[in-house]
Amino acid sequence: MEKKNIDWQNLGFGYMKTDKRFVSSYKDGAWDDGALIDDDMITMSECACVLQYAQTIFEGMKAYTTEDGRIVVFRPDLNAERLANSSKRMEMPVYPEDKFVEAVLKTVKANESYVPPYGSGATLYIRPYMFGINPVIGVKPADEYQFRVFTTPVGPYFKGGVKPLTIRVSDFDRAAPHGTGHIKAGLNYAMSLHAIVSAHEEGYDENMYLDAGSRTKVEETGGANFLFITKDGKVVTPKSNSILPSITRRSLMYVAKEYLGMETEEREVYLDEVKDFAECGLCGTAAVISPVGKIVDHGREICFPSGMNDMGPVTKKLYDTLTGIQMGRIEAPEGWLRTID
Numbered sequence: 001m002e003k004k005n006i007d008w009q010n011l012g013f014g015y016m017k018t019d020k021r022f023v024s025s026y027k028d029g030a031w032d033d034g035a036l037i038d039d040d041m042i043t044m045s046e047c048a049c050v051l052q053y054a055q056t057i058f059e060g061m062k063a064y065t066t067e068d069g070r071i072v073v074f075r076p077d078l079n080a081e082r083l084a085n086s087s088k089r090m091e092m093p094v095y096p097e098d099k100f101v102e103a104v105l106k107t108v109k110a111n112e113s114y115v116p117p118y119g120s121g122a123t124l125y126i127r128p129y130m131f132g133i134n135p136v137i138g139v140k141p142a143d144e145y146q147f148r149v150f151t152t153p154v155g156p157y158f159k160g161g162v163k164p165l166t167i168r169v170s171d172f173d174r175a176a177p178h179g180t181g182h183i184k185a186g187l188n189y190a191m192s193l194h195a196i197v198s199a200h201e202e203g204y205d206e207n208m209y210l211d212a213g214s215r216t217k218v219e220e221t222g223g224a225n226f227l228f229i230t231k232d233g234k235v236v237t238p239k240s241n242s243i244l245p246s247i248t249r250r251s252l253m254y255v256a257k258e259y260l261g262m263e264t265e266e267r268e269v270y271l272d273e274v275k276d277f278a279e280c281g282l283c284g285t286a287a288v289i290s291p292v293g294k295i296v297d298h299g300r301e302i303c304f305p306s307g308m309n310d311m312g313p314v315t316k317k318l319y320d321t322l323t324g325i326q327m328g329r330i331e332a333p334e335g336w337l338r339t340i341d
């Protein structure tokens with residue numbers, strides 16, 4: 001298989017059309033077999049449920065080349081499970097979890113020439129998603145759906161080195177108590193757009209959202225979970241019903257405990273105690289961990305001892321261990337890497 005002539009090192013995080021995408025349709029109460037197709041365009045009614053009432057959910061994951069030359073996908077079974085949970089909350093039909101994994105692997109295989117080589121730092125980003133497609137004007141769930149998977153190559157996240165982030169405590173909320181914060185729905189992102197645009201205008205990289213009920217507890221950013229390291233080396237992540245359960249965060253907590261022998265805690269984290277942590281990072285598929293150097297709470301600056309130039313030492317150890325597992329340099333727990341053959 002010949003690789004595409006792409007400057008992997010200098011790719012950004014943008015959409016590039018690849019050769020094939022997977023489509024399965026749901027109609028009359030059942031999913032069809034699905035197929036790989038060439039056409040990247042979608043035609044639908046002007047009154048499609050997704051367009052009028054935002055009935056759409058998605059997943060995000062990566063395929064990449066390991067040190068020994070295999071193409072692998074990281075824990076796709078957890079994405080399958082999470083999409084199923086998102087479906088149920090959005091009154092959408094569940095796409096069977098085993099077929100989800102199959103569709104992801106098939107789509108990657110069909111776009112193998114876009115999977116970046118080992119060592120480039122680039123990856124093939126995979127985007128599974130599902131939406132209501134038939135016309136709906138009275139508010140109700142659609143009757144017909146499409147489940148799709150496309151891929152797009154993306155560049156290394158830390159291009160030109162690691163730069164710790166500066167984030168602000170947001171005056172906007174991301175998710176309501178008992179709302180949809182715990183599922184990966186497009187609607188959560190739609191309502192975060194104003195907050196992220198205004199954060200960028202004010203010179204911040206991200207928003208830290210607090211719990212909407214009391215505005216005293218740390219939730220997450222628009223697209224990544226928080227990890228904190230205490231001064232005595234414990235790994236802490238906020239617990240809340242309105243946080244999206246990041247697969248990267250869950251994997252890092254496992255690695256901290258089982259590979260590095262660290263103490264881990266998932267518990268409520270108050271904004272007031274954030275100043276006492278030694279390190280802070282954001283976890284998600286794109287970066288694995290991005291270090292946070294500074295959090296600004298309405299003019300009050302919380303600066304982490306790890307500073308604005310590098311990852312903190314514990315964050316770095318977690319990052320190196322998980323990326324080592326992903327790239328096949330460190331033995332992975334059973335079932336974490338799915339090889340495309």
Ligand SMILES: *Cc1c(COP(=O)(O)O)cnc(C)c1O
Pocket residue numbers: 060184220221222223224225244245246247248249283284285286
């Ligand atoms: C996708 C997402 C994450 C990160 O999840 P991963 O599975 O690690 O990629 C975190 N927070 C939100 C709100 C997300 O949508």
